[in-house]
Amino acid sequence: MSRIVAERKDVIATLAEIFREHGYDGTSLSLITEKTGLGKGSLYHFFPGGKEEMAEAVLGDIAAWFRTHIFDALRDTENPAQALEAMFAGVDGYFRQGRRLCLMGVIAASGAHDRFARELNGYFSDWRADLAATLERAGTPKAECNALAEEIVGGIQGALILARSLDDPGAFGRVLARLKPRCLPASA
């Protein structure tokens, strides 16, 4: 038998793309074995909990990525305008200029959403909180920060859906371009 000796974390990136593209229910084990090149034996060795554990691992991985690359950066960057600028750039890159969907949104819009409710809630409320705090630092009136953060986080999700539906990835960038100046009043 060939031994490629995969590692759990190597598989997660592939799993993420599969779930992103086919949704949770649309992703079958046979599709996973095909795309990852791993047999069921290996899959269940890494993820004894099966498909659900695979999705959990992927969501955890994504949450960690956003935490370090987006949320932490929002809080740790001293210049708030620069922090916001970096967030928009990071998001544009992560979602490949509108060609990639957000797996959190994909799961939220699927029948599996209650199974991963905790992960979804954490992701979106963390983002909202860190963005709202940064907006306040940037001079947004305190009373408005939370609502503006919701508008932006939601706007990003919607823009991804829109870009996919219109088959026009550019729509994502256009929406981002309109969202950005709303939280950088100085440069608007």
Add this chain to the structure above:
Amino acid sequence: MSRIVAERKDVIATLAEIFREHGYDGTSLSLITEKTGLGKGSLYHFFPGGKEEMAEAVLGDIAAWFRTHIFDALRDTENPAQALEAMFAGVDGYFRQGRRLCLMGVIAASGAHDRFARELNGYFSDWRADLAATLERAGTPKAECNALAEEIVGGIQGALILARSLDDPGAFGRVLARLKPRCLPASA
């Protein structure tokens, strides 16, 4: 045998709720028979094309509803500000103040999206076009109308995802409340 004598259009509303709640791939025929009370025989009598035809029928029904209640109203209401106001009110009602997802968005975020690409594209581009035209009538600079329409249509989708993920339907209303004044500059 009992004869309840259902009609095709009676089933569609129920089908819509099932697809909305479970997604396309998450909706099984057994779930459909359970929720509609119809056996497979009846189902295939109304929809010979099976699950795909059921989803098509539902999407067509939704598209028709939006066409008559939202898109046509946008074009036909003489006062553009009033037209936009009515759109936001209609949307808020249709999506049950954020407690209901948009099936178009649900499909767009699922693996079934390419199967229904035409329907999705039509829905979103019609909405964008009619909204953009109304925005122009309302005094939005011509160059900005399309982008603003995209921002709003996308914003609505994203707000639904956000409300569902945060388990806070109110988030939908809050985003709508921020979107509305953006296209009614006079009343802002």
Add this chain to the structure above:
DNA sequence: AAGTCATTGTACCAATCGGTAAACACTTGA
């Protein structure tokens, strides 16, 4: 060189999948 143990392929499982077939019941119009 033997032993350990993570990794892997394969065969298998019951359950469910979407879908078909055909007999049946009831309504309706001729």
Add this chain to the structure above:
DNA sequence: TCAAGTGTTTACCGATTGGTACAATGACTT
């Protein structure tokens, strides 16, 4: 009254689902 439709039930189909069991395989220790 009777045939033609329109619904409806029920049984069934092969394929696929997610998941289990386990023996075989190597890379690494010792």
